[in-house]
Every structure is written in structure tokens, then in C-alpha cells.
Amino acid sequence: MATGISLEEESPADDERIARHLRETVLKQVRGDIDERVKRDFPSDRFFAGALAPESEDQLDDPDDDLQSKMEPNGLGATVRIRGGEEGDVLTLTVNASVWVRVNPTYEEMVNRDSFVALGDRDDDDEGDSLLPVFERIPLEVPPIKIPAEVLQTPTRNTPEVIRDRTQEAFEKAFSSARAHARENYDLYVETEEDDTVPPAALEDEESFRDYLSERAAGGTSALPEWHATLAVEVMADEENDDDSTIVDFEIANEALQSREDAIYTVRDPTLFEVGLELETSGDLEFVPFTFDPLPEDFRYNRDLWGHGRNCTITAPERNDQEVDEEGIPPGRRAPSAMPTATRLETQFIPEYRQLVYESADRNVDATFETLADLDDGGLDLLDDISTEMRRYLSEEYDAALQQYRQRDDWDDDPETGDLADFNEDRAAFEREIKRFERGIQCLREHPETVGRAFELMNEAMDRMHQFPGWRLFQLVFIIMEVPDVASREYDQWNEVSWRNGSTEDRAEDADSALDIVDVLWFPTGGGKTEAFLGVAVWSMFFDRLRGKDFGVTAWTKFPLRLLSLQQFQRMTETVMYADLVRREQSDIGSHPSRPFSMGYLVGKANTPNALTGYDNNNHQRYQGPSGEDLRREAKVVPSCPACGSDIEVRITDDDHRLTHCCTASSFDCPWQSRSITSSEPYGEEELPVHVVDNELYRYAPTIIAGTIDKITAIGYQRKFAHLITGEMDLECPIHGFASLGECTEKYGCPIDKDEFSDMARPVEPYDPAPSLMVPDELHLLEESMGSFDGHYETGVAELQDLVEAGTTKVIAPTATITGFEDQVHNLFMRPAERFPSPGPYLRENFYAQERAETQRYYIGLVPHGKTHINSIIDLLFYYHREVQNLFREALENPNQVLTGAVFEGSDTTTPLEADSIDEVLALLSYYSTSITYLLSKKDGDRLDQSIVSQLDTYLQKDGRPPLASERMTGGTGFETIMEVLDIVEDPWDEDADKQILNRLIDRGVLEEDVSDSVLSLRSTLENSLDEENEVVGSDQFDSERASATEDTREALAWLLASRLNTITATNMIAHGVDVDRFNMMTFFGMPRGTAEYIQASSRAGRSRPGLVFNVAHPIRERDLSHYHFFEKYHAFLDRLVEPVPINRWAKNSVKQTHPGLFMGLILNHYMYREGAGNLYFGDQAEKFADSVDERELRQQMLGMFGDPNDHEEFKGDIEDLTKEALSQLRLDDDQWTSGRIKRSPMRSLRDVDEQLPIRSEYRYREIFETLDNR
Known part of the structure; x- marks a missing residue:
């Protein structure tokens, strides 16, 4: 079957071949393109994609025929635009389909009937003593139907007679051929007046069973379906065009009737399967596209839509937007086709879109941390080289792109209102980025002791922390662009915004200063936005210390979702700790009065306590001792030490009333613990610089605060919030940190008498107290009422800062959507906005990043017909995980078959895998062993979880396979559970956990107890062979032990590897911040309500390996069906079809x-x-x-x-x-x-x-x- 996806690489990577194989295997099962007999099920109960149902006799008078047509459609249609044609030119229409006929079971099938899995939605009427229903597939051979061009040039509502006659002849010939093939090749099931009860004597041996079937055949007739199909053609005038084109609608319909008895007793199934149309023109006759109107006009976009499908989509294989051209250039890096006509169209009932990798470009520069950590010795030269390359790209690449666009027939070269105006506007935006970048370089040069040195120290910290060597281009350019803006807090000359002059863009607002401008950072999910703004934050931290801001908040990062804030907090903590290790080595800022860098987690008492002491507050006692162990564990937000990887233990201190995160390793094993500390700092040797209690944040004013967006409302009920946003701290308690208004911030736990406090506390004077940075991450989630309310509080905080001249905070806003960003920023902050990066000359290329001809993920669209929505999801999970289990088993049983690539379908290659050993393949397979089902509601999750246990596990058990190990990740899932789930998926090699899995499989009867020890031994050898640091055990040793193990042991290891946490049901709480490389299969339980949510959620799959995303549309939801019918086009332009963020700060109430x-x-x-x-x-x-x-x-x-x-x-x-x-x-x-x-x-x-x-x-x-x- 054609897929509409180009898969022409000569030798795809191993993970690509695995992904394609799993995709092809699953899709064959749902469409029916399989070389096996269907047992127990009616074929129409099993194959839910691409099937046209017959008319049911008991539903002919059903008033709700519209609903029925959506659930079990009997027609497939294509509306296309046709132009030209002379006498003798024809349109050739080819109908592709298959049918299934019932046959007699074999003796072996009858004896083993209980082992066959029934996937149908119907009640199981398959009695144990009846004749087992078995079906065989027959491809229909419908002769091509030739339609003269002149017939398609005259509008008519009725099918022209010549088409009707040729179609009827073609169908009759195909169905007659199918019947003849069935009679000649199969032992057909015979319908008799007797029931199907098989007498026990007939099952005593194979000969007795054959005798029984022979006797039965003599008393009846073969139960062949009465297939009947029609083709309707309507020709309409093309009122949108002045040329000679017409609109032609083709619809194939299944007109067969199915009796109630046939449907109940699985006698005949006249359903047509795998139905598709191919249309091909000759001579001057050609197809011309419609316009995909949801996509706004833009010179980068190919808005050609080759037809409107019903229960299908329509593609033009010769105009495949997903193909790489002859020079190896992917579609996102070139201008769209200049001549949009086609001579061949196909319908696709399983539409697919292959999204290619979008990655950082290097542009002939190597932006390493090491080089940038020394500006005088190569760092500034490197930045100058980048500037030179940016200038070259501006002059050469934009001109080359313009030449390509001007070859298009529809290009508008008007420099004021046409495509050229838009092109020049985007080129001007990139030129502004160059000016800002060069401005940043100049700032580094003019202030080497503060701005420049902070940049060097930031790069030193990053070099120590990261295993990768340097920055992606967009990250580095963005950081340098932000440097002078933030530096303007100290040096006024950098507050100017002259670089904004000369823009052709209509501005929503003018900017008075660089700090006023909100920089919206847009880059596809997983591209490195977090590292970009962390780079700015760490530079700002060092810059603050070097200019005399020895304490106080440098950056406030805010997240709409608690899981997002938790994961980002962990990444930030690691960054801050490495930065502090670098700070301590500096003679001028390494000790008092310069305070340690620290992190604060501000999320509210539902997750961490607001205070440990207070009026009627006994938290300090509650969190103590064995009875407080659960509370302390719940308050743990950093599970392992960022410096050494050891477990973290949360402890409570008695003297200064803190809830601390402590590394459990020894000081010899942890670089953080081996740091030099002084008595003036609050953190003990084993303590991480982390504060998770609200009152602690007010006491220590952490360098970076990470928390939920909702905590901004604390200004309305907590006066100590001023410590963080305006630096209203004038004293420091010798025990409990910063204080104000003459009282200790921890006054209910402070032993110093209130009347004596001012005398005993040390006076402090904050310098430039407002945070330098504020980062509202995932800006697009601040919408509707929450966005309006947040907008009021954002300007409220800004006003409080302005009233005391605390300084303007620079706002950096990472977002997943750029649609309407200026309007959203205005509503939130009442400030002007700049987008970074600006649009490049092509759809998926700019100076910083470009599309690469490798798969990021496959999007696959399905609409279940003849099967409930939830059961189609269950079937998908069954087919997918069954094949993953098969691959694990095959790899251990027949490694040569796997390494040669012989077992893999879906790729047009016969070359061996790149892997040299089977343990490498097993490691790759583990990246595909976990599936996620994305739910739109908790209710769907409850139903699905129940079905996984009641249905899916039963299917697997009948097949002699292990059940799935499932977990949930929803808004109601606790922090600890979420982190445990993510840890298991990220690092599945846990011996104790594997022992528990083995015991579970033994208890369920999947494995015998006597294989336990041998399996664990082989598993241990596999783990060691995959450990790059283990130089003793290698691939050869594992392969030797595998070969000498028993077949039961090898199968048991396969089941073990496939039975680790392998399916997760999740809601939108995973759509942001869950960055796990082992999530590579995702199923959508219907289409999410917004495109931004869909982008974010689907990007959880395929982050580092080719991912599979199955979008199972709900068959009666119009929005789902709309996305299905425009599937390829919608996915090609996902980022451009994001709905504008609905927000209005002036909403009436x-x-x-x-x-x-x-x-x-x-x-x-x-x-x-x-x-x-x-x-x-x-x-x-x-x-x-x-x-x-x-x-x-x-x-x-x-x-x-x-x-x-x-x-x-x-x-x-x-x-x-x-x-x-x-x-x-x-x-x-x-x-x-x-x-x-x-x-x-x-x-x-x-x-x-x-x-x-x-x-x-x-x-x-x-x-x-x-x-x-x-x-």
C-alpha cells in the first residue's frame, strides 16, 4: 500500500529501521494487509482502517444514518480539480480493495481455538463446540476504468453513462474473479440448515474432522458474500477559476446488503477492505490543486491541496512535500514547487506525515565553552567569526532564496505590498539580530572586568557541567544579544534601542529602553531553549557578584505547571551548583561578602510547606524524626545530587529551622562536598544550596527562584514578598537570614527577643535589588482568564519596583508558539516584544538551524470504523507491544536474522544493520518498549486503564505473553510517583526492579520458576556489556552466554526486557518539560483541543530517536475529522497553524x-x-x-x-x-x-x-x- 511518505534512503539508520518496522507491522494489522488467516473474529471487527461497511438490513430504516455513516461508513470519496484535455486524453481510475471469505478451520486450529485472540467489539458468541470462524484474504483485481477527458469537461450531477457502464463491468469482473479464486483455492465454509456444533467424535483426530467437514459440505452451499459496489461521478463547474478547469467528485460505495444472521453468526462479511482510489491523467489532462485556506498566505508555504477526501486524504506522489530533492536538500530548506500541477493522485485512508529533524546549524564555527571561557585568547575572535558568518548569510543566502522564489508563478514582486515586502521585512529582522549580536560583542569588549569576565566564568561553569562541548548557535547568539540589555542596569549607555530603527515591521509598541523589551524566545520543543535562558541567567549571576550585588534575587523563572517547574528546578540546581563551584575559586567574589549562589523553589503549601514555624504552626515538629519521614520525602524536589549522582536525603535543622537537601555520599566522592566552606554561609558540607520552604526564600533571597506562575499572587497576602522583588531587607539575623521591619523573618522560631533584634542583627543594604531577569516559561500557556489575571499581577509587580526605583526587570519569554506574540506580550506585560530567532529565508531554515533529511517522528492518522474508539486504542497497543516482544525474542533467538536486517519490514533495503552485536540491538529496542497514551480527560484515563487490565492483558495472556506494566501520569499523580516513573523509564537497568518483574511473571504463569537464576545471570552480563566503562565484559561474552543458554532462558530474558514499565496513560501534565529519550511511541486518544498542546504533547515522542505518533481521531467529532481530512497539510505546517493565544487583560470582570x-x-x-x-x-x-x-x-x-x-x-x-x-x-x-x-x-x-x-x-x-x- 502506498503511504504518501518518501522512504528512499539507501541505508537508513538502525533506529529508523526499527521505527519503520513497528509502524508497518501495526498498520498492516489495522488495515488487514496481512498474510495470515483471521480466526474467531469477523474481519470487519478486527480491521478498522480503510474499510467500507455494507448496508445492514436491520439498519435501513435507522433515522440516525449520519451517525452510522461516521461510525461505519460505506463510501469513500475524492473531490479533485481537473484542467485541460483533448480528444483521446483519458483519466484512468483504479480501485484498490480486498475482501475476506469464510473458510473451514483446520483440525489444528479447532484443537487450539482457545489460544486465538478475539479483538472484536461484539459479544463473544463463539461457543467452544461450534465450528471456529476462520477467514482468508483475497485482493480484488478491479480492471482500470478509462474515462474520456470530454466526459469530465461537462458539468453533470449524474454519473455519465459511459462511466457507469465501465465501472459496473469492472466490478463484476473483479467480484467474479474473487469468487472463482475462493472456490479454487480454499476449503470454503458451507452454510447449512443445521447449526455449527461439532460433535466430540469429529475432534478425536484429523481424519475424523476431515470426514465431518466432507459430510457437512454435502448438505449446503458455500457462504460467499454477495459483493456489490458502485462508483458515482459528479462533474461541477469550477466557479473560483476562469480557466477551463472543472471540479470532479468520485465516490466508491459498498452497496452490498448484510443480513442480521450473517452479522451475528459470522457467516459472510461483504465489507470491502483497504479501499483506495488512484487517478492518473494522460495527454494535456492534468490535476490542479485547491488552496489550503487555514494556512495564512506566506511565500514560504506550499498551500497546494490536491483534493478533498471523505474518509481519506488525497496526495500527489509526484508532488510529495516530504521528499528530498536530487541534491539532497530537504523540503524545509528550499522554495515550494514553482509549477503546481500533477498527473497522478491517490487516496490515503491512513494518512501519514514524516517530520524531519530540525537541528542547530554550525555555519563553520565551533562555539565551544572552552574557547569562550577566555575572551582574549580566542573567545572574541570566535564571536567575530560568527558575526562575519551572519553577515555572509544575510547577503548570500537571502539573495539565493529570493531567486528561487521569483521562479514561482504566484510570486508577487511588489516591494510595498507583495511577497517581496514580506521577504524584505524578515531580512530586516535578521539584520536587527546581527546588530544586537554585534552590540553584545562590543559590550563584552568595553567592560572586560565585569561583563566580559562574567561571560568567561559562565562558560567555565557550563564546560564543567555539560558533557557536550559547546553552545548551539541560536543559544550563543541569544545570550550575547541579552548581555547589553541586562548590563544597562549598571551601565546606562546600553539602555538605548537604536538597533530597532529602520524596521519595516508595523510595531505594536515603541520601546523606551532595552530593558522594556520582552524577548520572545521561540524554538521547536527540545531544541535547547532552557539552556539558552539559563546561559543568560548564569551570566547575570556572575555579573551581579562582580558589580557588587552580593546577595538577592538575580532571576525569577515562572512555570504554568508544577511538573514543569519541578523538572526545570532540578536542571537549574545543577547549573547553579557548578556555577558556585567556579565562583568560590575567584579571589574577589569567592567569599564573604559575596554570598553563595542558591536556588529557591516557590510553589505553595500543597507541594512544599510555606513555613516551618509560625502562629499555630507545628511543621517543625511534624517534619522531625521517623514520623516525619513521609513529609520529608514529599518535600524532596531534587532526587539525586547534581554533582555526584548520589541519593538526596531531606533533613530538618534545629537551630536555623530549614528543610535541607543533603547529599548522602562521602566528601571524598562528591565534588560539591569537597568544596571549601566558611562559617558565614548557611549551607553545611553535605547541603545543596536549595530552599523549598516559602519562608526560607524570604530569609535567604535565593539567586534564582523557580516556581509556579500562581505564586505571583503572594504579593496580595505576604508582605515579605518584597524581599524578593524590591529588596526590602535592611537587617540580617545572625541565625535566620535576611529580615525587615525590625523583626526576624523566622520570628516564631528565633531565640532573639524582638526588642533586642534590631541591635543584634547586622544592617544590610541591597544593591540594585530587583531581579535582573524574569522568565515566564511556556508563555503560550498564559491564556484566557489566567493570562488576564497574570497580566494584572505582572504590571502590579513592575509598579511596586518602579515606586522604590528598584530597577526594571528584563523579561525573556520562551514559548512554543509565535502566533500573535506581540499581542500576548502586550496583554501580559504592557511592553513591546521582539521575536528570536526571526523567520529565515525558508520554512525550516534560518542562520541558526536547519532541517536535516532524517526522521524526527512519523505522524499517523487513524479513524476507527466498525470499532469503538477505546477498543481501537487497545488494539493498537496490543499490536505494538506484541511486536516489540517479538523483536526482543527474535534478537535473542535468531540474532543473525536481526543483524542482517531480514526481520525488518518497512524499508526498501537489504543491507545489514549498522550494529555489530546483538546487545546493541537490544539496547536500541529498549528505546521503543514504552508507549504513552495521551488522554484528553481523566475519565478517558479511567476507562483506558480498566481496559488495559481487563482486555489487553487477557489478549497477551492468551498469546502466552507477559502483561503490560502500566502507570498513570495525570494532574493527580504525586511528585514522588512522577519522578519514580521518569527515573525508571530513563534508566531501566535496576536489578532489584528486574527481580520483581521476574517474580511477577512467574506468579502469573508466564515463566517457570527454575529459569529465574539463569535469566538474572544473562541479564547481568547484558547490562555489563552495554556499560561503556566496563572493560571486562563485552559483546562477545554476552553472545557466548546467550548462545549457550536454554531456549526458555532466552525467551524469559526477552519477556523481562519487554516487561519493564512499558505503557503510560497521561494527560496534558506531560506535555511540557518531560524530556525522556525513551518515549518513542505515542497514541492520542482523540485530537487535543489546541494545536499548541498537540505540538507540545507529541514532541514527547521522538526526541533522540525516530518516534511514532498515532493520532486516533474520534469518528464522530467534527474537529477530529477535520484534522484527519487535512492530515498531511496540517502536520506539515503545525507551527504555523497554532491558534493565537486568547487573552484580554481588559476583560470586563x-x-x-x-x-x-x-x-x-x-x-x-x-x-x-x-x-x-x-x-x-x-x-x-x-x-x-x-x-x-x-x-x-x-x-x-x-x-x-x-x-x-x-x-x-x-x-x-x-x-x-x-x-x-x-x-x-x-x-x-x-x-x-x-x-x-x-x-x-x-x-x-x-x-x-x-x-x-x-x-x-x-x-x-x-x-x-x-x-x-x-x-
């Missing part, structure tokens, strides 16, 4: 939600720090404040908190009214607490949107009704 928090934030984190303000947590103090405050000034400040909405009068009026009302409530209410006097409580989360109701007891109905009236 949003101000009511956020005003209380911003009002309280202004009071607690600004006014409370004014001299003589008092404790504004208390209502009586707030009342005095309300009486004395300058109301006009406060109203202006509140408008500033919301971003100065001067152009939104109604919104502005609401803010002023709510502020006036809040001040009135502070004066008139008598609640003890300030927050209690305000009508609405401050938000505790950006997701906190439910209306809050006061709850109190009342004795009279009147008070109750008054309360309700005043809501």
Missing part, C-alpha cells in the same frame, strides 16, 4: 478578581515599608492608614498596578471605584485583619475564579436575606 490582591499588595509590599506605617496586616492599623493616605496618589498607584489603562475608560473607572470602596471598607469594617475588611479576599491562585461567599451563622431570616442581597 477581570478587575473585580484581581483588584483585592493588587490593593493589598500595594499596602503590604509598599506602604508597610514606609517609615511609621505600622503593621498593616491589622485592621486598626489599616484604618489609620486609610485615614491618612493621599487618596489621589494611591488611586494613581493602583492605576499603575494595572498598567495605566488610560485608553480603557470603563476599566479605569472600575479600578478607581473599587479602590475608593476598599478604602471605605478599611475605615468602616471592624474585622481584626485588614484582608477581612475588604469585601473580596485576595486571590491565592491565578486559577482562583469561583465567587467567594461569606459563611457565618445568623439567627434571623432577615439577616440571611440581607446577606444574600449584598452579595
Whole structure:
């Protein structure tokens, strides 16, 4: 079957061949293209892709025929555009299909009937004493149908007679041939008046069974289906074009009738399988494309759509967008085809898209950490070389691309409004990047002792930490671009934005300073965005220390999802620790007053405690001793030491009340523990510089804070948040860290008397206190109400910083979608935005990265017909994991067959594998042993998990195979479980875990107990042979032991390797930040609601190996079917079809939600720090404040908190009214607490949107009704 995918490499890599084999094996099973008999199932119950169902006699009067046509369609159609043609030219239509006929079972099949797996959705009516249903496949040989060109040039709603006659003749000939083939080659099942009960005597031996079948055949007739198909053709005028083209619709339909008895008793199955159409023109007759309208006009895009399919898609093999050209250039690195016509079209009922690798380009420069760690000795020269290459690319590559585009018939060369204008705009954007990069180099040169040295130290830290040698181009250029912007906090001359001048782009906003600009960092998932902004952060850390900022927050990174924040926190912790080791070696910043670099995890009490001491807070006791072990384990956010890999133990300290992460290795084995420490720093030898308790963050102001986006709401209820965002710290407790307002931040646990605290604490004066950087990661997730609320809080924080002249924080915003980025940034931050990198001259090439002709992942579209959605998912998982088990077993039993490539399907090659030994192949197979099923709802997950146990495990057990080992990863899964699951998948070589798997397989009867020891021994040899550091045990020893092991031992090892955690059901919580190389098969339980979510989720598969992504559309959801019908085109332009982020900071009712928090934030984190303000947590103090405050000034400040909405009068009026009302409530209410006097409580989360109701007891109905009236 044609796939629509070019697979023409002479010798694909081994992992590519494995992926193709698994893909081909699974797809054969779902479409029916198999060389085996179907047993127990009706073929239409098993093969759910590409089948056209017959009309059912008991459904002819079904009023819901539209639903039925979607679940079990009987037609497949193609609407195409045809142009030209002279007398004698023809369109040749070829129908491809297959049918299945019922045959008698063999004696062996009857005896072993219980071992055959039935996958049908129907109730199992297959009684043990009846004749086993067995079916054989017959390819239909439909003669090509020649259609004269002139017939296709005259519009008609009815099928022209010449087509009808030729079609009828072709189908009759094909069906007659199939019947003759069946009678001649198969022992056909005979329908008799008797039932199918087989007498016991007939099963005594094979001869008795043959006699029984002979006697039975004499009393009946062969049960051959009455196949019947039609082809309808409608010709329509092409109203969109002025040429001589017409629109022609072809539809093949299964017109056979199936009786109820046939359907129930699996007698006849007149379904047509693997149905497809091929259309080919001759002479001047040709196909011309439609336009794929969802894709916006752009000179880079090929918007040609070769037809509209029904229950299929339509491709033009000769115009395959996925092919590499004669020079080896992939499609993303060249201009689209200049002459969009075709002479051959095909329908595809399983559409596929092969996404190619998009990787960093080197551009003849080697950006190593080592070179860049010494600017004078090669580092600056390297940066100058990059600048030269950028200039060369700007002049040469853009000109070459323009020449290609001008060869297109549809190119518009108007420099003002045409394609040329867009091309020049993008070229100008790249030129701005060059100017910014050169500006960064100049900044390094002009400030070698601070800016330049910080850059060198950052590269030194990266060199020590990473196993790879250097930066990707886009990372390095981005870091250098950001350097002068952040340096402008110290050196004013770099605050200018002259590099923005001369742009042809319409600006949403002008920029007053470099720090105002939000740099939106867009790069495909897995491309290295995290390392890019971490590079900026680490440079900023060193820069802060070198310029005299000895403590305080340098960077605040915020994540929409807790799992994302946890994984990124672990990566950042490793980075910060290596950076601190480098810092300690510097004579000027290596010791006091320069503080250690540290990390803070700010996520809230649902994950880590807000405080260990406090009023009515006994957390310090709860986390102590054996009884607190579970709590301490739950608070662990770094599972292993980043420096040495040893386990981490969470401990609680008695003196300074901290929850610490401690490395359990000895100081001899851990480079972190062997560092030189002083008594002035808070961390013991074994402690990581990590803070996970909110109050600890306020006490130590960690260098980098990582947490959830929701914690920004803390400004509305926690006055100590000012320690982090505006540096409102003036004292340092000798025991508990930074403090303010004359009291210890850990006052409930501090032994120093409050009256003596100011005298005993050391005065401190923060330098340039606001964070230099803020990184809202996954910007595209800040949408709708959460985005609106966050936007208010973002400008609220900026206003608090501006009020005390704490400095402007630079915002770097990594995102998965670039669609409408300026509008989103405006709504969130009220700032201008720049995109990096800018679009290159081609669709998938710019200076920094380019497409490579190797597979990243295969996207495969399926719509289940005749089978429920969930059961089609179960079938896919069954076929996939069964084949993975087969490959493990084959590799251990017949290694030569595997190494020669003989067992692998799906690749047009007969060359051997690249692997020299079978242990290498086993290691590769392990990358494909785990599948993920992506769920759209928790309810789907509950159903699927139940089906895996009740159905899938039964299928495998009947086949003598091990069951699947499944886990869930949803929003309700705990941190510890998530990390355990990821650890198991990332590193499956755990001897204790493997012993448990073996015991489980023995308990279930899959393995015999006596193979346990031999399997574990062979497994140990395999692990050692794959260990690159083990020089004793090699591939030869493993192969020798494998060959001498028993067959049972080899099979047991195969089952063990295939039975490690191998299937995961997950929701969108894995769509971000789960970076695991062993996730290479993914199934979608329907189409996600947004394209951005789909991109993020599907990119979990195929990160380092070719991945398989099966998108199983729901057959009755219109959105799913729309994506299916445009499958190839949709996936070719996924990034460009992301929906704009829906966000409106001026939403009518949003101000009511956020005003209380911003009002309280202004009071607690600004006014409370004014001299003589008092404790504004208390209502009586707030009342005095309300009486004395300058109301006009406060109203202006509140408008500033919301971003100065001067152009939104109604919104502005609401803010002023709510502020006036809040001040009135502070004066008139008598609640003890300030927050209690305000009508609405401050938000505790950006997701906190439910209306809050006061709850109190009342004795009279009147008070109750008054309360309700005043809501």
C-alpha cells in the first residue's frame, strides 16, 4: 500500500529501521494487509482502517444514518480539480480493495481455538463446540476504468453513462474473479440448515474432522458474500477559476446488503477492505490543486491541496512535500514547487506525515565553552567569526532564496505590498539580530572586568557541567544579544534601542529602553531553549557578584505547571551548583561578602510547606524524626545530587529551622562536598544550596527562584514578598537570614527577643535589588482568564519596583508558539516584544538551524470504523507491544536474522544493520518498549486503564505473553510517583526492579520458576556489556552466554526486557518539560483541543530517536475529522497553524478578581515599608492608614498596578471605584485583619475564579436575606 511518505534512503539508520518496522507491522494489522488467516473474529471487527461497511438490513430504516455513516461508513470519496484535455486524453481510475471469505478451520486450529485472540467489539458468541470462524484474504483485481477527458469537461450531477457502464463491468469482473479464486483455492465454509456444533467424535483426530467437514459440505452451499459496489461521478463547474478547469467528485460505495444472521453468526462479511482510489491523467489532462485556506498566505508555504477526501486524504506522489530533492536538500530548506500541477493522485485512508529533524546549524564555527571561557585568547575572535558568518548569510543566502522564489508563478514582486515586502521585512529582522549580536560583542569588549569576565566564568561553569562541548548557535547568539540589555542596569549607555530603527515591521509598541523589551524566545520543543535562558541567567549571576550585588534575587523563572517547574528546578540546581563551584575559586567574589549562589523553589503549601514555624504552626515538629519521614520525602524536589549522582536525603535543622537537601555520599566522592566552606554561609558540607520552604526564600533571597506562575499572587497576602522583588531587607539575623521591619523573618522560631533584634542583627543594604531577569516559561500557556489575571499581577509587580526605583526587570519569554506574540506580550506585560530567532529565508531554515533529511517522528492518522474508539486504542497497543516482544525474542533467538536486517519490514533495503552485536540491538529496542497514551480527560484515563487490565492483558495472556506494566501520569499523580516513573523509564537497568518483574511473571504463569537464576545471570552480563566503562565484559561474552543458554532462558530474558514499565496513560501534565529519550511511541486518544498542546504533547515522542505518533481521531467529532481530512497539510505546517493565544487583560470582570490582591499588595509590599506605617496586616492599623493616605496618589498607584489603562475608560473607572470602596471598607469594617475588611479576599491562585461567599451563622431570616442581597 502506498503511504504518501518518501522512504528512499539507501541505508537508513538502525533506529529508523526499527521505527519503520513497528509502524508497518501495526498498520498492516489495522488495515488487514496481512498474510495470515483471521480466526474467531469477523474481519470487519478486527480491521478498522480503510474499510467500507455494507448496508445492514436491520439498519435501513435507522433515522440516525449520519451517525452510522461516521461510525461505519460505506463510501469513500475524492473531490479533485481537473484542467485541460483533448480528444483521446483519458483519466484512468483504479480501485484498490480486498475482501475476506469464510473458510473451514483446520483440525489444528479447532484443537487450539482457545489460544486465538478475539479483538472484536461484539459479544463473544463463539461457543467452544461450534465450528471456529476462520477467514482468508483475497485482493480484488478491479480492471482500470478509462474515462474520456470530454466526459469530465461537462458539468453533470449524474454519473455519465459511459462511466457507469465501465465501472459496473469492472466490478463484476473483479467480484467474479474473487469468487472463482475462493472456490479454487480454499476449503470454503458451507452454510447449512443445521447449526455449527461439532460433535466430540469429529475432534478425536484429523481424519475424523476431515470426514465431518466432507459430510457437512454435502448438505449446503458455500457462504460467499454477495459483493456489490458502485462508483458515482459528479462533474461541477469550477466557479473560483476562469480557466477551463472543472471540479470532479468520485465516490466508491459498498452497496452490498448484510443480513442480521450473517452479522451475528459470522457467516459472510461483504465489507470491502483497504479501499483506495488512484487517478492518473494522460495527454494535456492534468490535476490542479485547491488552496489550503487555514494556512495564512506566506511565500514560504506550499498551500497546494490536491483534493478533498471523505474518509481519506488525497496526495500527489509526484508532488510529495516530504521528499528530498536530487541534491539532497530537504523540503524545509528550499522554495515550494514553482509549477503546481500533477498527473497522478491517490487516496490515503491512513494518512501519514514524516517530520524531519530540525537541528542547530554550525555555519563553520565551533562555539565551544572552552574557547569562550577566555575572551582574549580566542573567545572574541570566535564571536567575530560568527558575526562575519551572519553577515555572509544575510547577503548570500537571502539573495539565493529570493531567486528561487521569483521562479514561482504566484510570486508577487511588489516591494510595498507583495511577497517581496514580506521577504524584505524578515531580512530586516535578521539584520536587527546581527546588530544586537554585534552590540553584545562590543559590550563584552568595553567592560572586560565585569561583563566580559562574567561571560568567561559562565562558560567555565557550563564546560564543567555539560558533557557536550559547546553552545548551539541560536543559544550563543541569544545570550550575547541579552548581555547589553541586562548590563544597562549598571551601565546606562546600553539602555538605548537604536538597533530597532529602520524596521519595516508595523510595531505594536515603541520601546523606551532595552530593558522594556520582552524577548520572545521561540524554538521547536527540545531544541535547547532552557539552556539558552539559563546561559543568560548564569551570566547575570556572575555579573551581579562582580558589580557588587552580593546577595538577592538575580532571576525569577515562572512555570504554568508544577511538573514543569519541578523538572526545570532540578536542571537549574545543577547549573547553579557548578556555577558556585567556579565562583568560590575567584579571589574577589569567592567569599564573604559575596554570598553563595542558591536556588529557591516557590510553589505553595500543597507541594512544599510555606513555613516551618509560625502562629499555630507545628511543621517543625511534624517534619522531625521517623514520623516525619513521609513529609520529608514529599518535600524532596531534587532526587539525586547534581554533582555526584548520589541519593538526596531531606533533613530538618534545629537551630536555623530549614528543610535541607543533603547529599548522602562521602566528601571524598562528591565534588560539591569537597568544596571549601566558611562559617558565614548557611549551607553545611553535605547541603545543596536549595530552599523549598516559602519562608526560607524570604530569609535567604535565593539567586534564582523557580516556581509556579500562581505564586505571583503572594504579593496580595505576604508582605515579605518584597524581599524578593524590591529588596526590602535592611537587617540580617545572625541565625535566620535576611529580615525587615525590625523583626526576624523566622520570628516564631528565633531565640532573639524582638526588642533586642534590631541591635543584634547586622544592617544590610541591597544593591540594585530587583531581579535582573524574569522568565515566564511556556508563555503560550498564559491564556484566557489566567493570562488576564497574570497580566494584572505582572504590571502590579513592575509598579511596586518602579515606586522604590528598584530597577526594571528584563523579561525573556520562551514559548512554543509565535502566533500573535506581540499581542500576548502586550496583554501580559504592557511592553513591546521582539521575536528570536526571526523567520529565515525558508520554512525550516534560518542562520541558526536547519532541517536535516532524517526522521524526527512519523505522524499517523487513524479513524476507527466498525470499532469503538477505546477498543481501537487497545488494539493498537496490543499490536505494538506484541511486536516489540517479538523483536526482543527474535534478537535473542535468531540474532543473525536481526543483524542482517531480514526481520525488518518497512524499508526498501537489504543491507545489514549498522550494529555489530546483538546487545546493541537490544539496547536500541529498549528505546521503543514504552508507549504513552495521551488522554484528553481523566475519565478517558479511567476507562483506558480498566481496559488495559481487563482486555489487553487477557489478549497477551492468551498469546502466552507477559502483561503490560502500566502507570498513570495525570494532574493527580504525586511528585514522588512522577519522578519514580521518569527515573525508571530513563534508566531501566535496576536489578532489584528486574527481580520483581521476574517474580511477577512467574506468579502469573508466564515463566517457570527454575529459569529465574539463569535469566538474572544473562541479564547481568547484558547490562555489563552495554556499560561503556566496563572493560571486562563485552559483546562477545554476552553472545557466548546467550548462545549457550536454554531456549526458555532466552525467551524469559526477552519477556523481562519487554516487561519493564512499558505503557503510560497521561494527560496534558506531560506535555511540557518531560524530556525522556525513551518515549518513542505515542497514541492520542482523540485530537487535543489546541494545536499548541498537540505540538507540545507529541514532541514527547521522538526526541533522540525516530518516534511514532498515532493520532486516533474520534469518528464522530467534527474537529477530529477535520484534522484527519487535512492530515498531511496540517502536520506539515503545525507551527504555523497554532491558534493565537486568547487573552484580554481588559476583560470586563477581570478587575473585580484581581483588584483585592493588587490593593493589598500595594499596602503590604509598599506602604508597610514606609517609615511609621505600622503593621498593616491589622485592621486598626489599616484604618489609620486609610485615614491618612493621599487618596489621589494611591488611586494613581493602583492605576499603575494595572498598567495605566488610560485608553480603557470603563476599566479605569472600575479600578478607581473599587479602590475608593476598599478604602471605605478599611475605615468602616471592624474585622481584626485588614484582608477581612475588604469585601473580596485576595486571590491565592491565578486559577482562583469561583465567587467567594461569606459563611457565618445568623439567627434571623432577615439577616440571611440581607446577606444574600449584598452579595
